[in-house]
Amino acid sequence: MFARFWGRFVGVRISAQGEVAEILRDPCGGLDCIAWEDDGLTIVASAVPAWLPVPRSWCIAFDRVAQALHDPLLVWEDLLLDGPVAIFPGTIQPAPLETLPTALWSPAAIVRRGAAEPVADAEAAASLTMSLDDAVRALALAAGPLAAEVSGGLDSSLVAASLIRVREDVAPWINLYGAEAQSDERPYAIALGAALGIDILSVPHATGPLTEADFEAISRGVRPGLAGIDMHHDRDWSDRLRTAGATAIMTGRGGDSILLQGATADVFTDLWRARGWRSLTSPALTGLARLNERSIWSLIAGARRETEARPARRNELITPIAHRTVPRWLNDCDDLGPAKVLQIAGLIDGIGRQSPSLQTRTLSVLTPLLSQPVVETCLALPATQLVLGQRDRGLARFAFRDRLPSIISERRSKGEMSAIYGRMVADNLDFLRPWLLDGRLAEVGLIDRAAAEVLLSRDNLIWRGTYGEIMTVAAVEGWVRAWSQRLVPL
Template sequence: MGRYLICSRSPDCPADHPLPAGLRSRALADGMTVSDLSEATWLAVAGPGCPQVLGVGAWRLIGDVYNRHRPAVGRIRTEDPHDYEKKMIARFWGRYIGVRLDGTGRLTSLLRDPSGALDCVWWKQGPLTLVASDVPDWLAAAASQGWRINPARVEAALHDPYSTSGDLLLDGPAALLPGTLQDIAGEEPVTLWRPDWIVRGAAPVTDEAAARSLREAVDETLAGVVRGNGALAAEISGGLDSSIVAATLAARGKGQVRLWLNAWGPDATADERPWVEILAAHLGVAATSVPRAVGRLTEDMLDQLTTGVRPGLAALDALHDADWARRFAEAGIDAVVTGKGGDSMFIQPADIGVFVDLYRERGRRALLSRTLPDLARWNERSVWTLAGQALRRHWTPQAIDSPNPLIAPRRHADVPRHPWLQDIEDLGPAKRRQILGLVQGCGLHGPSLQTRVVSVIHPLLAQPVVEACLVLPAGQLTLGRRDRALARQAFGDRLPEAITARRSKGEMTAFYGHLIADGLDVLRPWLLDGRLASMGLIDLDRADAALTREALAWRGGYVDIMTTAAIEGWVRAWERRLPGA
């Protein structure tokens, strides 16, 4: 994944000041390419997928920028003070940030694209304004004066991991939210794009038009990926989402894909090779299936979970992450394309929440619709259960199925959730869950061992696809009968029927259960004697009971355990980086 660092001097800072000169030297030593945006501002970039610079009016967009096929600029009012920036966001998509300089060449404003695929962290250090996609050790050592770990936000991250893609867990630097503009003078950031705005601006369309819009959005996104990258790899799991991406990629750039890669687990539920073989034969490609990496957890692996300014939740399976990073490097891959995010955007599961959304739209007429018995049958519930939940006006599914069994009760209740999850109570539960999945998807763009060697791209979380899915009601995305039904219809002619009709899904629970159980000798002291425990954020009695083979066999909890382990690693890493904090 490409990285960048921007350094802009204040008017009273001479060009030979030791701080900007020292940072420039360190950036060059880190393998970054440095160029001047002006006399007062320089930019350092590095690969893989080295960010490019595109001038658009007064803005310079840094990253990967593509033109939209049908930009919806006509909906933006010209009397809006930020109409130019909103039209720019509507006209382009990609992975980028925008910078605007004043007449003296100094940084005045920042902008981040709605996808959140390229992070934007900014802070002031002495006479400098610094902006970066991440904060490696050398940058933290040189320019993190006054930074502190914020215990309340660390606690919030444990209780609500989705929050880690919003505000940082540090006091000092600030993270710009996707779709937001920041005036460096110190004013509050201005929101230019929110997912609920897209939802509320939707107009009804037929199922045929909706399916066409999904297909066009995925085609547009993959066309940009093929055009903007070199040698590609496609991650194919055998499921619907990765199959849609692989089929579209095969239609648009088959010759550019050097590796169609699948990893299979050791038990039948984790072995997707039969589905991958069906897909590969249908697409006329040669799939490479490899066993999922196995081994024992070590403290070094847990340390590797946290490689950046945010907790490393993008690659909780460190063994798999390291194995695929090695395979991509050996194959000379520039970018890998995944199907992640499709569950949320295309709507899975098609559960009670989908019918509650429909009831909110249609009122009691929904009780007479074909959707009620169809969804009841799909969920193996009675029609009375679905109808009863819909009539309970304030019912909503839980964002997190069950609380993390390792952590202590929350002490700081005043830490806000991710801004995209605020003020959306008027939306139905299925739409709220879709937005929640989008927030979670922002975390998938974080650094990992793979992003050190290739660009990791999630097309189903790109702006064209996200907007195409947000404007469609959950009932339409499921066609009122099953998960991701509209996507199955939209791409039915590109996929084998076995894939589009499939009801099951690969399951890695047993695999990860064994991994955790075999690593308890490392995980128990890591968590029970760690920094989170000393901060009072771990419930030692409950964690002691949960971190046993018996508890794992009965209750599982892989994601909770590894998420907590990753946040523990993040705290340890930043305490090393900020020894005086």
């Protein structure tokens, strides 16, 4: 099936006796899948709505909550609940559910296959163009009234350049802008609109106070609502697009990772691991040295001593733990270079960002850059080819150079939204401090209260940031509270 079909799907094979025999989930995880057994009945679902009773044996798995707080990628893997079973993307789960699943697809396997079958740059560019065009066409033609996000960045511009070839009735083409210059992408969106012949609606980023009701609204699913942390924005766009008559929106989400935004020294390390001393003849060496403002000797030295994965950044709000779980797809990467490992980590995060949010309750959010054809194309290409030796997303820029205005295809800066989210945290510290310091995570010892007292302050936000870490923990807190209430026996 994975070779013949792609999209958001779950497959269930029924035995001759009418029982669930096997459950299959698509490789790119666009549709969640969980299963459980209750009174002799096997239930397979993508969600557990509030009206559906859950078995009394279910409980919050605080050991996995602790792991997920240290590495949020784990939120999209095993459930933080004991009882139901999550079907992992690209796997088949036999019955009974206690049986170990079989992995049929993995990113690392695609990377290795690509390494064994290298292609020239022109062929790689053609493959990328074809896979994105095909994915956009399939998603667009299956959708009803369709809107599209045009951020002003490269990723959504690539999608837009493919979309105009398929649908003439897209409305609105919508752009988000922030109050600061670095988060105002309207000049780039306007340039894209002129080049593609489309009218773009620019709307300001919606803001407002954070409340317990906001976190409750994003915490009803079986996973914490990390995909819906920007609640006011999601609600605003849902209202606008519903009023406009759209039932789906196409976005460029996932492009940063799968197209390889990071043209860092890690890219040369990947090349060194693949070619050894022969990599010194590659133009990528001087190109990456220039881009990263480093000497070629430091790149070589760094590549030679690169023997293990770098430790993840620690969230100081969280109580340290003795052992940290590695996401499943990253456990199979010992022979891969750090740039490809980072690409796979970004894919895991991208899968999670397709999870339910306030926006997905009213709209189908379509992400062609996270579709199986595009993902497999990009995983199979080496990091040096994806950046063409010296540019972030260099291959994508080259492949679409004739469809995009040069202000976008040759752009070296990137829109920055961190100030928006920093202000959201700073303006809501009066809510977030008691929400975290007196919440369930602190009660069970997963939040370091002393550290949190310091981190949840304006001074810390100014000097150290940590906006993302704070909002991640706040969302997990909301989920734990919501499920603690739901699992109380009636």
